[in-house]
Amino acid sequence: MTIYFYGSDEVPYGCFSNFSDHGLDLDGQWWPTSEHYFQAQKYVGTRHAERIRRARTPLRAAELGRDASVPLRRDWERVKDDVMRRAVDAKFRTHADIREVLLATDDERIVEDTTTDNYWGRGRTGTGKNMLGRILMRTRSRLRVDFADAR
Template sequence: MTIKFYKVSDEYGCFSNFSPHGFIKDNRYWLTSEHYFQAQKFQDLDIQETIRLAESPMIAAKMGRNKNNPLRSDWESIKDDVMRSAVYSKFLNNEDIKAVLLSTREKEIIEDTTKDYYWGCGKDGSGKNMLGRILMEVREKLK
């Protein structure tokens, strides 16, 4: 069986990076894993802090995609590890959603998005589903 998620309001919405499950990482509180992930795209601490304090994960995502800010040169090589770290911290520090993740046992987890072929499955299902893969890795680590 497969578990699909996308919207925060869905049954497995807590798997979304937009879900309101904050955590402390790097001695700072992050409202969502999206806030953390987007802030790490930049080495400039002021940009990171502005993203960390964004009112919503959607605003944090837009800030992280701002082409006027200089993306860190190693981003492509570290982005999976940054996501892995954010997702692990989120589930480690929120017992309620940790229980949801563990309840999926051995089931495949897929981010069911039509637009993202890297983090999700993409419109035709051919995407890499990296967020789903990371969730399954984190589930194994938390067992």
Template sequence: MTIYFYKVEEPYGCFSNFSPHPIQIDGWCWQTVEHYYQAHKFVGTTDEALIRTIKNVSTPMEAALLGRDRTRNHRPDWEQVKQQIMWRGVLTKFLTHPDIQQILLNTGEDVIVEDSPTDYYWGCGEDQTGENHLGKMLMNVRQHIRQHLAQANCKLVDR
């Protein structure tokens, strides 16, 4: 089976980076993974002041709009680091919130697809030909958590 997600209010909406699941990384609390991800486009740039602005905006859509502003200076290594930054945010989200971690684990081996009609990198795009990197990352997070839980259970048994 394939699980499609996109909007927060729809089934599996907790998989969206817009879902209201705060994360804490490096002493900073981010309202959503989207806030975290978009802010990191400006680390070490002349627009670095935008990081605090993005961190403090009310909604993930506002964070996304600020982060996608092409008139701003994104970090030059963004294409090289964006997957690592997304991984850290998504993994932290699912390790922090046991309720949605269980939803992710309950997907079994199902394929997970971000059904974004406009995003052909993180999602599948309107015609389903996109790269679906967010869906693939969620499946990798699912596997990572399973391995982590299995190791923890082995340690308990070994005692």
């Protein structure tokens, strides 16, 4: 079986979305969502990054993070997967309730069901890289080991 997710309001898997209302503490700061963290890292060390962190919603953080008039950090393409990995890991380590949802997926394949993103999701043709789904599955494996005694 494959688990498809997209919207943060979908039950029970909306928590897999970077827009889900699950804040995290990373790099010495509190981030309202993993979307806020991810988008801000494109401009780390700038005022724009702080503007993204303070955005009222994850959608606004995403919009600010896609502002083509603000230059991205030079190494973004090289580090973006690791940035996403760190955000997802922190989110699921912080919140026991959604950690349990992720762990309860056993070994099911997890896919971000978006037709508009061929990199983070499955894309229009269904053959996208699904990097967010892959990161979630990798995170699940690590959490299974790290929280084995707690279950």
